[in-house]
């Protein structure tokens with residue numbers, strides 16, 4: 001298996017890439033939508049998604065790939081579409097056709113540039129409701145979900161990001177999204193794949209789905225897709241294309257009640273449809289859980305890599321996110337600890353492939 005690092009948008013520069021290589025990553029997963037846009041709403045704590053960001057253009061992706069390769073690394077995947085580029089795909093809105101074409105263009109660009117995987121999270125509510133708490137080992141700051149009240153989603157927002165700043169008024173309780181049923185959400189996702197998988201097949205790009213975090217059946221009135229492990233199986237049966245797979249987030253899957261996570265790792269790694277792995281650990285399950293260091297959670301992560309190896313998985317593991325370590329560089333220390341642990345774990349079972 002190979003070790004990668006996920007890098008948030010706006011942070012990918014030469015120094016960050018050297019850091020990745022120095023701590024033993026050979027592969028990069030780039031998140032391009034998390035970069036701040038500079039919009040005034042960000043000062044009020046909202047994240048804003050700008051449309052047609054240059055980062056997603058073929059020129060932008062080519063530049064990113066060249067930058068990654070110049071540091072001796074390989075660009076394994078781009079993770080997540082920009083909400084501004086595909087909100088009406090999620091909402092089944094009037095601009096859906098146009099936005100499907102934008103998504104298709106991104107996938108074709110990845111294919112042209114031989115970037116193998118596009119990770120995505122088909123979710124209206126997105127990752128929401130977790131707060132920072134000093135509850136990982138040694139009071140390290142991490143995130144926890146503690147069953148908060150779920151206000152409806154203001155219009156102009158999907159995936160916890162504002163795509164329409166002019167139409168967004170979080171203080172007006174009448175300007176909120178109507179509920180979306182689970183069945184309706186599944187229907188929209190099936191339609192998305194029915195239309196987009198032929199594009200991915202032609203481009204030679206794998207679409208890899210992240211499970212819903214937090215894994216609840218509904219969140220803020222909107223249905224969720226993969227909130228139990230068996231939903232991955234259901235989707236794999238419905239969409240047998242080799243260009244559809246799992247962005248296999250062990251942390252999120254472990255947050256699902258009764259999931260017996262090592263059995264889940266065993267079952268789904270046998271299918272050969274894991275595109276790449278988010279390798280992180282948690283304590284608890286919904287509606288109450290927290291993220292922790294890789295070696296302190298409920299999941300025996302060493303056993304997880306043994307199972308992946310035994311079942312023939314040879315792809316990339318990234319640490320997803322980690323608690324922040326108290327020092328001058330909390331993020332760097334957190335991921336460096338995770339990568340060191342992961343390299344040693346793979347080495348101990350003779351499973352580390354160190355070639356970019």
Ligand SMILES: [Mn+2]
Pocket residue numbers: 210249251252278320
């Ligand atoms: Mn994840």
